Amino acid sequence: MMKLQEPPSWTALAEWIGRGSIFFAAAVLTLAALCWLFQPKKEVLGKVGGWLFLTGCLGFFVAIGTLGTLFFREQFQFAYVFAHSDLGLSPWYKLAAIWSGQEGSFLLWGACASFWGILVAPKTAHYRRWFTVVYAAFLVGLAGILSYESPFRTELLEGRFMPPNGNGLNPTLMNYWVVIHPPTIFFGFGALTVLFAWACAAVWTGDRTSWVPLIRPWNIVCSTLLGIGLVMGGFWAYETLGWGGFWAWDPVENQSLVTWVWTVALLHGLYLQAARAKWVNANTFLAGTSLITFLYGTYLTRSGVMKDTSVHSFAEMNSTALLMLIGLCGIFTGGFLLSWGISVWKHRKESQPARAPAEFPIHRQSAMTLAVWLLLFIGLAAGIGMSVPFFRYLQGQEAAIVEEPIYNRLSAILIVPLLLALAVAPLVSWRGMPFRALANRVVTILAASFALLAAIMAWMKFGVNNLYKPEPGMTAQSILPQLSVPHAPVILVMIWLCLFTACANFAKIVEMARKSRGGVGAFLTHFGIVVMLLGLIASKGFQKKEEALVQAGNPGFALGHVIELGNNQGRNFLARENPVDFQFKSLDGNNFKASPILFYTFRNGNPEPSPTVRPYVINKGLYDLYVAIYPMVFDAGEPVTLKPGQSYVLDEYEITYKGFERKGEAGMLGTTFIAKLDVRGPNGTVQLGPALRIGADRPEFLRAEADTFTISMDRMDAATQSVTLSFFYKNPLYPLDVYYKPLTILVWGGAGIMTIGGFWAALARRIAKKKTPSEPPSSDSVEDKEPNAALTTA
């Protein structure tokens, strides 16, 4: 009998602090916004507003700290702690449990946004008034949602008793990525508020120029964090879900992709504004709408409107919290777009400082503009695609979703010119260059890219034991749905494009390293992204997958390997992270062990154990062998009903039913019915007799044992003399998927380079900004330096 304890007295205080800190934050931040609103009337209000803003933001930290304490002290009377934790959870997973549910992830969002608010607000110069008003208003909205979508609810047992244990963290989430991925990406989401509030401030103050050098470092940090967060999510999927991929175009992924694309577009827009006085209106629009796209995505993924059309199991929000989220979306979207529209109208005749015009049609500005537009279109494709179920819902139509191949096809169309623009942009100057001069610069890069492509093709042909051979007739869908094109050439063209772009950016990195190291970061980021894209295309495009069935003493075969079950004696399938060993052997002596994870847990009061699987990835340098395991199978065949004389074939055995025999009086307790079977197999024929005995409460099934399986008689029909038989393997069967995934290492390497490049660029911006705080931008005099570097010499 489960014993319920009374919760310790301090937890009542913790609940009060947790809930109270959210209300406190909302109240204090409202006061902060009011102080800054009326700051022009009384100077001191700015100072008071600054302190109130800081104090209000700290409220979110107190709340998340309190929630963490409840998890670490295992206070299961709190519904959220009960649902996402248990006594056996390690400290790292207790930490991760804070954000592993809907309410906690909202709180994490609030805390991350507060962090950036505290850090950035004092550095916003003359924008601070409106920046703080907008920022505080947004945090008040989040606090309002958290008041109803609270992780501090104790409705469970009315909070008066503490269950002895919690439900536990979902085992599929239990991986190191759950500890680092959500905070990373939520720091990025939190930083979107900085961009939004600054955009509003720029629009409302009418100064849409001075904010450029101020916001750029935060914009770079935001897009870098979002980019890293996205990549981490992909790695998480690759390492845990077992479908051999990084990206599936699910709404949760698309939401993050759209916001990342928006911040990257803003990054380049700000660069164009600093260097060429272009994109002035677009930049305020992009900065403002980056948060709006995220709010919209949050509504789609959290409100429950996608619950039937996504593989993620989204929660349905508390109805008041949902109304608040819709209100927040509506007010911020409407308010910003109206302000932005008025601002554009007011400044329509304003002229920007003149820059030397481009002399040739191909110049850096055109290449960058094209690249940014294409990037935005990829973001829009993801955003519109994920909204299709919502649009159809609004139109009262049946649900429908856009599937992965459609996204892949559409993004491939956009990525080809995007890569070309990304390759050309570093090679040309702002003034442009004649086609012949560009061709001269390109020829070496072309040669290098073709040489690398040849090397990759040679390696695929001779270097990996022919693991990859394009299947005859294998085709890829082209732009036109009805037209299929050969698969391998399409992938090779995409790989060449990536190589060409990577080489162009690498050449630029070498050049910039000599001229201006501050400018290396941007090209390093491009290089990293292209390398990562190359890895994604190659590992998916040239992937090969084979299925295998492995049983003790009965090996399986996949991708040229014999797969034997290892010594799994003593394995505990109820223990978390239980590995199942398989020995892979090939003719060339390339032997290795793979140990994918398979274990069973009891959750959510379900009496049936629920399997959790994780793949095993063997990195062979230039390729991965990816071994995905499925739950053990004991059922050896469908139940079959046989009449006397009829046979059934199971694997290499033929089972013939001869009739049944009764021992005892009909209908009496203990009476046994025996099915007489002849089982003919590789070792000859044996007679077996599975039986059914009438028990006191229910019938007993007495199984008969063949070589590799057992037979059970499920039921019998005296009228027709027929019996229904079921078959079970003595040793479980392990289904495996084995993937060959070439060049996956480039995904990891590219992600690393992208990260370094992003932070390098942000650091360079900070240093440049400190040197030249608020001078008007110009770059005509210095072609190849970063715009802020150009400021110093303008």
Add this chain to the structure above:
Amino acid sequence: MSKTAIFGTLAAGAGLTAMVLALMGSASPYVTVAQAKTHSQENLHLAGDIIKPSLMVRPREGTVRFDLKDDKGDIIPVVYKGNAPANMGEATRVVAVGKVENGTFQSHKLLLKCPSKYEGTEKPGAKG
């Protein structure tokens, strides 16, 4: 407004419209059992409950068979080609992707609800 800006806006608008139409038009519909029997499209999404006693996992023949009951109460046998997803045993709700052939829904993809960091708990006042 310069000619380039006007041309660019028009081109972007046309591109956006084309993309919306293409995405809306190529979306794979969610259907009921009755609708699935009349559609000829390949990627129909048939959502419903798995009738548990009918679930048969056949790794040797690479199939998973079960009867699916849609929200209107109609039942259809489903044959999925591939290994059973890990959480097949505990799943009650499934989306089978494929088409009807000879009275059976031939599926090449099964979507089961997978856990998410946004997974919630039942709570008072939840919508719907």
